[in-house]
Amino acid sequence: MNAQREAAGPDTLLVIAKEPVPGRVKTRLTPPYTPLEAAALAEAALTDTLNTMLQVPARRRVLVLDGAPGPWLPPGFEVVPQASGGLDERIAAAFALCDGPSLLVGMDTPQLTPRLLTDVGSDGHDAWFGPAADGGFWALGFADPGRDGVLVRGVPMSTDRTGAIQRRRLTEAGLTIGELPLLRDVDTAADAASAxxxxxxxxxxxxxxxxxxESVR
Structure with a gap:
């Protein structure tokens, strides 16, 4: 059974993302980049993330999208619209779509590799947590998303305490946590260079x- 799970990976991989439209994505990159350039970087980050997810064994891959899919979307993904409400509600709603071990990532970590997700879904943990350098998190997963996905509801998003609060929620619920590496989200020009x-x-x-x-010199 363990060997079968290891070969299968998570049942569901979720990518929560926003359509890379100028002026709506990566606004903290402007300046030094223009809204069009920031959107190009957002599209590139999303494309890299989706292609990485295609290399991770899974039964199902879902893009949870705010907006409309474009030519950047590769085959192999279901596309579902994001739910209404704050980001915590949208993430919880995404997990409600899942059955079996599931992992959600965003579109802000193009440095993500399949190797970083090797053990997700097969290591016996109840949850998986990937902290971000800005105090948030870049990945969150549950072995039983139908039961535990609600633990993201009410967590304040986009603060330097978001990750700590979310992780405490998991611990207080008695879940065992698989730790994923610390990654840096792309929010600023310095983040982009580092990633x-x-x-x-x-x-x-x-x-x-x-x-x-050349455009920022």
């Missing part, structure tokens, strides 16, 4: 950032 330096060869995000370098 690009850690991206795998062939990363669209790193290539896009390099192509924009």
């Amino acid at each position: 690009a330096a850690c991206c795998a060869p062939g990363s669209r995000f790193a290539a896009t950032l390099a192509s924009l370098a």
Whole structure:
């Protein structure tokens, strides 16, 4: 049974994302980047993330999207609209779509690799947590999302205490937690440079950032 689970990985991989429309995404990158350039970086980060998720064994892959899919969406994903409400409610609603071990990631960590997710779904933990350098989290998962996905509701989002509060929720619920590595979200130009330096060869995000370098000199 354990060998079967290891081969299968999580039952469901969720990517929660926003359509990369200029002026609606990565607004903290402007300046130094223009809204169009910030959207190009957001699209590149999302593309890298989706392609990474295609390399992680899973029964089901779901893009939980605010907006409409575009040519950046590869085959292999279901697309569902984000629920209404705050980000905590939208994440909880995404987990409600799942049955079996499930992991949710955002579109802000293009340096993510399949290797970082090797044990998710197969290591016997009740939950998985990936902290972000800004105090938030870049990944959250549950072995029983129908039961435990509600633990994200009420967690204040986009603060430097978001990750600590979410992790405490998991601990107080008595869940065993699989720890994922600390990653840096791409919010600012400095974040973008740091993430690009850690991206795998062939990363669209790193290539896009390099192509924009002249525009910010």
